[in-house]
Amino acid sequence: MVTSPFTSRERYHYRIAYILCTRFTSPQIFGRAGRPQFDTQGMASIITSIDKLDHYLRLITNQHPIESSLLSNLNDHLNAEIALGTVTNIDDAVTWLKDTYLFVRLLKNPLHYGIQADLSNSDSALSDYLGRVVRSSALDLDAAEMIRYEPQTGQLASTDRGRTASLFYIRFSTAAMVRDTLEPTTMLPQLFSVLSEASEFVAMKMIEQRQWDGQTPLWQFAGASSHRLLQRVDEMELSVDRIRETEIDELTHLLRFRGRDGAREVSQLAALVPRIQLTAETQPITRTILRVRMTLEPDFTWSDRSHGTQQNFWIWIEDPDQGLIYHSEYWTLTKRTQSSVTTQTPFVCVPVPAPSTFPATVLFFPDTQFKSKEPNHVVCTIPLFEPFPTQYLVRVSSDQWLGADTVYPLSFKRLLLPPPDPPHTNLLNLEPLPVSALQNSQYELLYKFTHFNPIQTQIFHTLYHQDVNVLLGAPTGSGKTVAAELAIFRVFNETPSKKVRSINQ
Numbered sequence: 001m002v003t004s005p006f007t008s009r010e011r012y013h014y015r016i017a018y019i020l021c022t023r024f025t026s027p028q029i030f031g032r033a034g035r036p037q038f039d040t041q042g043m044a045s046i047i048t049s050i051d052k053l054d055h056y057l058r059l060i061t062n063q064h065p066i067e068s069s070l071l072s073n074l075n076d077h078l079n080a081e082i083a084l085g086t087v088t089n090i091d092d093a094v095t096w097l098k099d100t101y102l103f104v105r106l107l108k109n110p111l112h113y114g115i116q117a118d119l120s121n122s123d124s125a126l127s128d129y130l131g132r133v134v135r136s137s138a139l140d141l142d143a144a145e146m147i148r149y150e151p152q153t154g155q156l157a158s159t160d161r162g163r164t165a166s167l168f169y170i171r172f173s174t175a176a177m178v179r180d181t182l183e184p185t186t187m188l189p190q191l192f193s194v195l196s197e198a199s200e201f202v203a204m205k206m207i208e209q210r211q212w213d214g215q216t217p218l219w220q221f222a223g224a225s226s227h228r229l230l231q232r233v234d235e236m237e238l239s240v241d242r243i244r245e246t247e248i249d250e251l252t253h254l255l256r257f258r259g260r261d262g263a264r265e266v267s268q269l270a271a272l273v274p275r276i277q278l279t280a281e282t283q284p285i286t287r288t289i290l291r292v293r294m295t296l297e298p299d300f301t302w303s304d305r306s307h308g309t310q311q312n313f314w315i316w317i318e319d320p321d322q323g324l325i326y327h328s329e330y331w332t333l334t335k336r337t338q339s340s341v342t343t344q345t346p347f348v349c350v351p352v353p354a355p356s357t358f359p360a361t362v363l364f365f366p367d368t369q370f371k372s373k374e375p376n377h378v379v380c381t382i383p384l385f386e387p388f389p390t391q392y393l394v395r396v397s398s399d400q401w402l403g404a405d406t407v408y409p410l411s412f413k414r415l416l417l418p419p420p421d422p423p424h425t426n427l428l429n430l431e432p433l434p435v436s437a438l439q440n441s442q443y444e445l446l447y448k449f450t451h452f453n454p455i456q457t458q459i460f461h462t463l464y465h466q467d468v469n470v471l472l473g474a475p476t477g478s479g480k481t482v483a484a485e486l487a488i489f490r491v492f493n494e495t496p497s498k499k500v501r502s503i504n505q
Helices: 025-031 050-060 071-084 090-097 101-108 123-143 160-167 172-181 188-196 224-236 240-245 248-255 259-272 454-465 480-494
Strands: 006-008 016-018 147-150 155-158 276-284 289-298 310-319 324-334 339-347 363-371 376-383 391-398 405-411
Touching: 071 090, 071 123, 071 155, 071 160, 071 172, 090 123, 090 155, 101 123, 123 147, 123 172, 155 160, 160 172, 172 188, 224 248, 224 259, 240 259, 248 259, 276 391, 276 405, 289 324, 289 391, 310 376, 324 376, 454 480
Parallel strands: none
Antiparallel strands: 006 016, 147 155, 276 289, 289 376, 310 324, 310 391, 339 363, 391 405
16 A cells, blocks of 8 residues: 555646545555455555554554544534434534534543543533534524524524535535625636636546637537647637538638638538527416427537437526526437438548648548427426516527527517406405395295305306306305306396306316
């Protein structure tokens, strides 16, 4: 066992440093020595400096006591307990701590945690110590808006920020940093800068793919032979949309590099960017609820080598003025669900570095140009608040590729909404009507009760004395059948020769 492994402690520069193997790593490595199913004994070696030898011998022979590290991460654990609902106040938190390994070590080695030895046997003294620790942690969590802490009552309640941190294992330091630095107007480059400061990424040393924000998205699809060509695209600041709209001859004149072959290659790379044609329609359900029907059609050339068998997208509807997202959805586009036309097209993208003096090798890859069987539809409902905004934005972004975004504005300028007044009928201050209000002895004999109920009383005059349409919404057993009979009596009284048809749905 080499006790000084390499590790990275720099976020931006991979500077090498030495660290000691932890007390947990050493027994784990030695526990793997030998093969229990074949060997009767195993051998493990320690390679370390002479001044560290005694340290590791005590670890291996269990002579070195293991202390609790809970206090150094108490904010994270306390937030998780509050989010779960197992801790609701300071007393619950103290009781919870007494069931942990920390409390066991407090009794065994109080000096390590800053407690006097003569107080370690006093339960009240330890409770006071744990109470101070919990209150300090609660104040930190409250300042980071991860919980709500009432010092007077000791009550603890989780917030959306705290529940999110607990669900996705986000550390307290990261949540507090995001709370202090993130603004509603933060742009994407600043957002990445904030995320890169997260403590969860401190040990990240590998970069699979990277691209500067100002570079063309075509870099994601190009090989080594296309680098100089795409550098020319960056110099000209040509967007993917402009490349798609430009003819080959005009693109050749703009790039001035490798003639028509270079322009054709750039055009083919632009066609690989997974863009979605998006349209949306709105339909108000109520004055505050809006139904949105989105139509999505793929507008790119499908390459199995680049796109695989499916492409994933995020759909969300946002209010650009308030910085709020009212709907988000994960949408998957599969190649199988689309009809397609397959064509053989020359492709110059070869992901193998070669000397610049060698001619570019033209390969033929079968690409698929999408022609949808029928458009894909996504329907959702979103809230609408007064004063009404000028527009919402529907955004479709690829989950795997940069620069593959589509934005569609939902304008509310010509949106027709229901009137603000509720359509309910105002209730009249009436006493229950007697059955004698029918003024027909034959009708009165049909009922065993003496008075109509409150609902029947409210609508009696409309049903029995007027010829108007009525929509009655009432719960089961509220007398709707009697209400229908009142309307039938109106027909019998006014036009005895007519018949009544009842339709039940």
